[in-house]
Amino acid sequence: MTKITFDSVQTGQELAPFTKKVNQEIFWKYAVASFDYNPVHNDPEWVKTAQPFKVPYTVAHGMMTMSFMTSVVTNWAYPNMLRIRKITSKFTLPVAPGWTVKCTGVISEKHVISKGKNYVVVDLKAENQEGALLGVGEIEVVFPD
Amino acid sequence: MNRINFERFFKTEKQKQFSTDFFKNAGEYETWDEINFSTDKEFDGEQTFTIKAEDMKAYAEGVLDDHALMNDEKYAQKSPYGSLVPHPIFITQIAFWCIGTKGQGNWIRTPGARNPGQDFEFYEPFRVGETIHIKMRPYDRYIKRGKYYLKYKIDFYSQKEVKKATWILTLILPRTKADIKKFVEGVRGLDA
């Protein structure tokens, strides 16, 4: 495993994207994986009339979108033994079955504190196949050096 | 370099005493790349601030706020507050005064510094008659879109050690002493 140093990272650096096409089966599998059985994600019949998001179809779990955004960072951080400390997110558009969710991340801040406390902030974005914004996030990643 | 005549605007004792020349001691200001983050030690400000009615009124007037609770002592005395209530951002005046010119935190005076936004928490209102001291420490330092940000955490206490407020004070600074020197000479000392 190659390790990167804190000195070597720069703001503006882009991480490799994480892109997945989603569908109702993936929503069901995520419900099982997360224990979140909220019918807005799982029950197409119920949602036709209940419409919590004012749309008559099921939508992806926000936590799944957040997980996708986080995978952008873990793909970079885990092989380099970097520690993910804090994750925040906001969801801006519910994700419909059939959409492609593309998550991208860019290092936006570099916090120069001291050895063991230096960290970067990665700004994340999730967009669908038409470029509509699905969510944003920020993840703090701490470096050992 | 102090060409502006501020004296015509002075109203309070502190305003008359406080040096208006932020260039003068610039060679001694803490700089972004030299701040020591290896310790969590807190530092005291250079001086304390005894709040007088004139200080609160002058701040409200300075921000063009004619609210009677901040300006009219008699009115404020008859209100449920019992006395003048400062504008919340009155804390700015206290911080600049207490930090002083030579002590820790003096980077807030850096010519060329830019204010990106601030973060305050208030626990208890400041009151006339209180003597405020501050405790501060380096909080965060980072680069974002080519700009160099520095943050200090400043806690404000009364003479009875009651915590009155906390300010996470943030400025975008010139990065090095050489960059500050450029600003002192009237040249832009920033890349972004």
Add this chain to the structure above:
Amino acid sequence: MSRINFERFFKTEKQKEFSTDFFMDAEDYEVWNEIDFANLEEVDGERTFEIKAEDIKAYAEGCLDDNPFMTDEEYAKKSPYKGLIAHPLFVTPIIFYCVGKKGRGNWIRTPGARNPGQEIEIYDPFRVGEVIHIRLRPYDRYIKRGKYYLRYKIDMYNQQNIKKATCISTLILPPTREDMRKFLKGQRGLTD
């Protein structure tokens, strides 16, 4: 009301045990306008979560992440991590499992709840073999643009009482029991 056959997707013991019907106990769920904010005492979750390799792998698979540190025990054992390392959002199944159906925090199961975004701090990665318990309390409740937000602070500890993570869990909820009951009947129980 649990018409969907989830069983074909079950992989782990906990998934087989966990009730998939979020409607069944809905009358016991805490409701936005009934939460007692005068009592901010922390309480325990209904149960604990003993982390098995299958749990970590199942979560990674559920969010379509084939990172071998999360899914390949052999690979992870040979790495500096010396074992599987969980996806950071693995806090999600832990919370749902530990909160349970009847205990404090069960509002997270409310049919019709909407997720506006979350906040998670991770202090120490979750590991196979750890037994996680949670402590939770009401954190905030507000109305914004006609939507009713509820937030709980959930701290997660292992069996040695080492704090592993903190989640500020936030959902937009139907504000009253009446509104929630509408969702149980398949009607929209929100006014925004």
